[in-house]
Amino acid sequence: MTTSHAVVIGSGIGGLTAAVALYQRGWQVTVLERAVSLEPVGAGIALAPNAQRALDVIGLGDEIRSLAAWQGDGGMRTPDGRWVSRMSAEAARERFGGPIVMLHRATLVDRIASRLPEGVIRTGAPAAVAEPGVAGGRRAVVSTPDGDLEADLVVGADGINSAVRGVLFPSHPGPSYTGLTAWRVLIAAEDAPEQPFEPHETWGRGALWGTQPLKDGRIYAYAAAAAPVGDHAPDGEQAELLRRFGDWHDPIPAIIAAAAGGPVLRNDIHHMATPLPAFHRGRTALVGDAAHAMAPTLGQGGNQAIEDAIVLAHHAPPGGDLGAGLATYSAERLPRTSAIVRKAAQVARLQAVDSRPGVAIRTALMSAVSRLGPGVVLRTFDGIADWRPPQQPYASGTRDRART
Template sequence: MDQSRAVVIGGGIGGLTAAVALHQRGWDVTVLERAASLAPVGAGLGLAPNAQRALDVIGLGDAVRDLAAWQGEGGLRAPDGRWLNRMDGRVAAERFGGPLVLLHRATLVSLLTDALPATAVRTGTAATLTDPGTADGRPAVVTTPEGETEAGLVVAADGLRSATRGTLFPAHPGPRYAGYTTWRTIVPEPERPFPPHETWGRGRVWGTQPFKDGRVYAYAMTMTPAGGQAPHGEKAELTRLFGDWHDPVPRIIAAAESDRILRHDVYEMNTPLPAFHRGRVALLGDAAHAMQPSLAQGGNQAIEDAVVLAHHVGAGGPGRCAAALAGYSADRLPRTSAVVRRAARASRMAAVSSPAGAAVRDRLIAAASRFGPGLVLRGMDGIADWRPPGRTYASGTSRP
């Protein structure tokens, strides 16, 4: 077995970042992705300075900051349009040592795939872990329709419904429904501009943020039982739920194309795994610690995982796997478990649905924001200011 062969199961953000980081450390990496293509549709991705610093480690931070919209002015509103809190991107950048940015997921995916050898990614290839191997002995084995592959390292980046997680930790209860569903869509640049905002109603949230190219990313959530589908289509459902909210919400809904509205129920792993590794396999991203999107950290944490994993395993080689993967788990498990808990707490604020509860919440936010934007940004302290191990970096040094 070639000790330096790494197989990544799953070509999402986490798997691709791990592939680039391992490739740069000298691993011979193959990414196996079951979908026919890597092109993600219809969604934006907020990247905080923590993930940007991880991307700096693999040389992609500046490209991301160049292609992304820097989140500046904007804030939190009520459905009637009142501002509950104003955001100043410069304050956030000072606090966390770099800007909060937004880009299309496809932009990050193409930056990552461009940083890999052309043959490294195999789409349309579902993979199954058939043997996790032993840390410093037997290789791991991954099976695809084409046959078996041995590997010195397997990265399980197969997402929320990770079959690999189930194989490695069969007693773990898996993700549980967080109580709400989400929609995401992208619409063309609107004729009349508007300030970016997130708006909190009673058990409902709407957010509208521009990309750098002028198109607009919109997302929404509502509390509802799992597995629902709108009887008259998701656009009609958005109109029913948000059609009387402040400008620009109704015109964004009007501009949305029905077949480009993504709807996903939200699940989280509120019971942490006992470890993020077993044998020669490392779990990362949603497979390891799916979280609620309230802090926009799921992908950010997957990116951190990938870079920390590559830091621990280094260039691989005999006798290193056990200590390296134990070090990876020890670094990542406590941090990501804390972020999962904080994301759940942040969601509870947005999910308040009684009129009295929402009124109290809104008054508290408005009062807190009078003491400065720092009070609201405090929710990201210890998360957005994270620094990757073992190197210096240059996050947020240049504005586009």
């Protein structure tokens, strides 16, 4: 009897989750990572209940829930500090069956990778798909500097500029620029502002700022603004943040000042405005940004990658009908993720409003909606945060509810 072999290209959140899920289903798994270490790009990630339930399937959900930093309320503010809307953590938990968990990406990567046996992850190992294979026929072939690997299944988890995607769908236009660039900073606990504050997003003219506390005392902050693609500040990105956000409400100036002690990451935001025709070809499947890169405005990029991984493993049992399984994977994931990509793009356009009249109208509408109650605000995430995996075990939530 031969063991079914899966090769995962890329060791980001989606790739590692796929590797663990496939391994637990009985696959022999090899993860190939171009970088020399598992040091994810980025700072923080928000895991919504949908991703937590997906992680339940591989035994990680409760471990991640234990890292939730904030149990109170937060909301949206204007640059002068006025609250436009409030978000109730308890209402979100009641509606979707769990809290939002904000944590460092490195923490999440470490927790997922710890579920794999020694030697499965190979760093410093660039790889390319030489042959995507034929489901029910010839195996896929992955080229590496150390020679070719044959695989019964290849998972392309190589990010927004995916080379695997280019092999499977060479005529697809790929990701396009949203018009927004993003900054991310992580403030050490000893450098964090002393005064307590609630998690918030602050929306201004064509720009936003978000501040989120982590459980270990660090602060994750992010910002976005309209900017030409490829633009960078000649005097450094901290100086750029100071110019754009230095006169916004507390604790934003103090966080920018504290960012002097560490890197300020800046990345243009791209998304897959044109959906792929499928998320697989032959014996090769795509997960995460390689399949459906989206604007971060709904906080669902990493969450959807985790969902992808769990659904893919569910429909790809070792020795099963891989062709039918991958077709079902595409059929389930393509419509869902395409809808979320579109919704995230709509929110990005709303955030990018920069005329004074437009901002005033946006603020008034959000304030009016907030006064109708937390259920109306949370309805934005109906169909997203309430998703459940196609298999048990997972947390079922506090109660069944009828949407209002």
